[in-house]
Structure formats: structure tokens, C-alpha cells
Amino acid sequence: MHTTVTIVYDNTTRDPALLADWGFACVVASPEKTVLFDTGANATILQRNMDYLEIDPKTIDAVFISHAHWDHSGGLAPFVERFPVEVYVPRSYQPDCRDVPVHRVDNPLPISQRLFSTGEVGGMEQALVVDYGDACALIVGCSHPGVAALMESAAVFGRVGALIGGLHGFNQLSVLTGLDLVCPTHCTQHGDSIRMHYPGIYRAGGVGTTIPLPPMTGSD
Ligand SMILES: [Zn+2]
Numbered sequence: 001m002h003t004t005v006t007i008v009y010d011n012t013t014r015d016p017a018l019l020a021d022w023g024f025a026c027v028v029a030s031p032e033k034t035v036l037f038d039t040g041a042n043a044t045i046l047q048r049n050m051d052y053l054e055i056d057p058k059t060i061d062a063v064f065i066s067h068a069h070w071d072h073s074g075g076l077a078p079f080v081e082r083f084p085v086e087v088y089v090p091r092s093y094q095p096d097c098r099d100v101p102v103h104r105v106d107n108p109l110p111i112s113q114r115l116f117s118t119g120e121v122g123g124m125e126q127a128l129v130v131d132y133g134d135a136c137a138l139i140v141g142c143s144h145p146g147v148a149a150l151m152e153s154a155a156v157f158g159r160v161g162a163l164i165g166g167l168h169g170f171n172q173l174s175v176l177t178g179l180d181l182v183c184p185t186h187c188t189q190h191g192d193s194i195r196m197h198y199p200g201i202y203r204a205g206g207v208g209t210t211i212p213l214p215p216m217t218g219s220d
């Protein structure tokens, strides 16, 4: 089975039936665990998009919050109230959600055999590492600590092959050399120059985008 990353909350969408709103969330469905990465700003919009994309919230095993900002964590409390699952947040963020286990992550941490937190980087943000065998995908919220710092923190898990998420004001494009795929979305300000410099690996984002990662070694 392929691991897939499906964007369920984003600033843009190409499908008018889906709702675009400032924020980010994606569903990482792996053979071991399905993780909701960030929750966008608004739980109702999140739910509507997941319904339309036929992603059953009951399949979510854990919620992973990149950082405290409202456009990533706004949907968290209402989501886990309806679907109580464990939550991973960076150490500096104390979410207001009762009755679910909350892991406040400081250092790199396994979430399952193939999914990892980079640990909190720059005192505020964690990213999700998906080991798909030959390389890893790095899923980021806003990249406030910088793309280079997040990629460095992921390197302990293997080569970073794919980068997906919000890159904010990132413009040191050479950092992306060697990637197999980049999907800069959400708050990314220089998406056009990334597309022009790396047309072969560039993937457009937006709600409804599904990115299959290569199959994991040793799985089917
Ligand atoms: Zn942010």
C-alpha cells in the first residue's frame, strides 16, 4: 500500500466544491497509522472538506500539530471532542483539549515504526517525517524556523526526498536541490520561483491534492 498525503485544508483549491480558507491540514494515510497533520483554522470547514473527499474521521489514529498558530490548531479541540485520539504538539504549545492523551514533543520522537516527529525546532514548530523506504517525506506547517533547519532536523531519519506544506518566506532555493518532490503551499510566498527553478519536481497544492509516496520497502 502506498502512503498518501491528502490536503484537506489550504488557502486555495482547484475544486469549487471544496472550501479554501487560510490555514493548513493534510491527512497522512500510511499502512500503519493515519495521521491528521494540523487542523486548519475552523473545524466545520475541515469536516466539510474531509466529508467531500470521503475521508472518514474515524480512520484518524492521531492528530499532529505543527505549531500553535490558529490557522493550524484552530480545528483541534472540536475535532478531538468528537473523535478522541492522541495528539502530538510541540513542547511550547499547551492545547486546550481534555480527555485525550497529549504528547508535548521536545526531541525527535517515533509516532509509529515509519512516522516521526522532528522534535520542536526553533522553540516553536515540529514537522512530520514519513519514512517510505528509500527516503523520507517531510511535512511542514509554516516552516517558521526555516526550511533548512527543518530539513536538517529530519536528516537523522534518512534522506529527505519530498517536502510538502507551508514554506512561508523561504527563498534559499538551493536547499531544495536533491529532492524528488516539492509541494509548496499554504503560506508559501515564493511558490512561483520554486516552480520555475524545479519544474520537474514541483507539485501544486490546494485542498483536494493527493500525493502518493513511493511504496514502503517490505510492504505491499
Ligand atoms: Zn504559523
Ligand SMILES: [Zn+2]
Binding pocket: 023, 024, 069, 071, 072, 141, 142, 166, 186, 187
Ligand atoms: Zn500557517
